[in-house]
Amino acid sequence: MTLAQIGDFAIDRVVELEFPAFVAREFFPACTDAQLADGKARLGKLISADDKLLMSFHTFVVRTPRHTILIDTCCGNNKPRPARADFSMIQTNYLADLAALGVKPEQVDYVMCTHLHWDHVGWNTQLLDGRWVPTFPNAKHIMAKREYDFWDAEYAKGDRNNMHVLSFEDSVLPIKRAEQAVLVDDDFELEKGIWLEPCHGHSPGLVLINVENGGKRGIFVGDAIHHQLQLLYPDLCCRVDTDMTLSAKNRRAFLDRTADSDMLVMPAHFPMPTAGRVVRDGNAFSFKGA
Numbered sequence: 001m002t003l004a005q006i007g008d009f010a011i012d013r014v015v016e017l018e019f020p021a022f023v024a025r026e027f028f029p030a031c032t033d034a035q036l037a038d039g040k041a042r043l044g045k046l047i048s049a050d051d052k053l054l055m056s057f058h059t060f061v062v063r064t065p066r067h068t069i070l071i072d073t074c075c076g077n078n079k080p081r082p083a084r085a086d087f088s089m090i091q092t093n094y095l096a097d098l099a100a101l102g103v104k105p106e107q108v109d110y111v112m113c114t115h116l117h118w119d120h121v122g123w124n125t126q127l128l129d130g131r132w133v134p135t136f137p138n139a140k141h142i143m144a145k146r147e148y149d150f151w152d153a154e155y156a157k158g159d160r161n162n163m164h165v166l167s168f169e170d171s172v173l174p175i176k177r178a179e180q181a182v183l184v185d186d187d188f189e190l191e192k193g194i195w196l197e198p199c200h201g202h203s204p205g206l207v208l209i210n211v212e213n214g215g216k217r218g219i220f221v222g223d224a225i226h227h228q229l230q231l232l233y234p235d236l237c238c239r240v241d242t243d244m245t246l247s248a249k250n251r252r253a254f255l256d257r258t259a260d261s262d263m264l265v266m267p268a269h270f271p272m273p274t275a276g277r278v279v280r281d282g283n284a285f286s287f288k289g290a
């Protein structure tokens with residue numbers, strides 16, 4: 001069943017992984033006992049009994065009358081991620097699940113990256129004869145230049161303990177070398193009704209991806225929001241945010257302007273409901289599945 005329909009744009013998702021992935025108070029270091037207890041009371045299974053955040057790792061598949069577009073590409077198979085055992089050298093049925101939606105790798109026209117963290121670029125490449133090669137041979141990969149340049153500079157520093165540096169090496173650089181990367185400004189428009197918008201903080205060049213067609217609006221927010229707990233407490237920042245102050249400011253501004261509107265919001269890590277509307281609730285918000 002299609003996840004959402006924005007005019008003539010059909011939106012589906014491929015779930016690579018979904019599990020209670022991170023301990024809430026490690027992931028959100030500023031989260032208090034009271035906030036966690038409130039979250040557990042109000043969000044049900046989205047926070048497990050042992051205080052872990054239920055998170056999905058998925059790709060959105062957007063089909064317009066002209067193009068097949070993937071939004072972010074999860075973690076990928078066979079990728080060494082020493083710092084994260086749950087995600088290291090995983091084997092999933094991602095490509096078969098994509099094929100089940102009717103999309104073969106060669107049919108993908110564009111991969112759009114909200115940002116270049118390891119859990120968003122993995123399937124950009126796959127291991128073939130010992131080399132990382134583009135998974136989607138005909139796709140252009142749209143990356144914000146600001147984001148690319150930041151991770152390119154981090155890569156040059158050579159810290160191979162940084163997961164994002166590892167993924168830059170095995171999942172981003174091969175795309176650049178294959179001349180499939182398109183580095184764009186933060187407000188780039190791909191085709192009429194699909195455009196980027198900056199929302200920096202979690203990473204230096206994070207972009208939101210807007211879709212608008214037939215009088216309907218949706219937005220892919222990447223990791224500007226990780227979990228519904230951040231709708232209850234918008235100031236909670238992920239421990240790996242590059243700039244927590246900016247991240248919190250931009251998240252609250254986004255929620256403020258989106259609340260009680262018709263905007264369909266689609267974060268990168270929400271399990272079902274994955275697509276929904278933001279509803280104002282006093283000084284905070286809730287998420288109403290579409």
Ligand SMILES: [Zn+2]
Nearest residue numbers: 117119223268
């Ligand atoms: Zn992420």
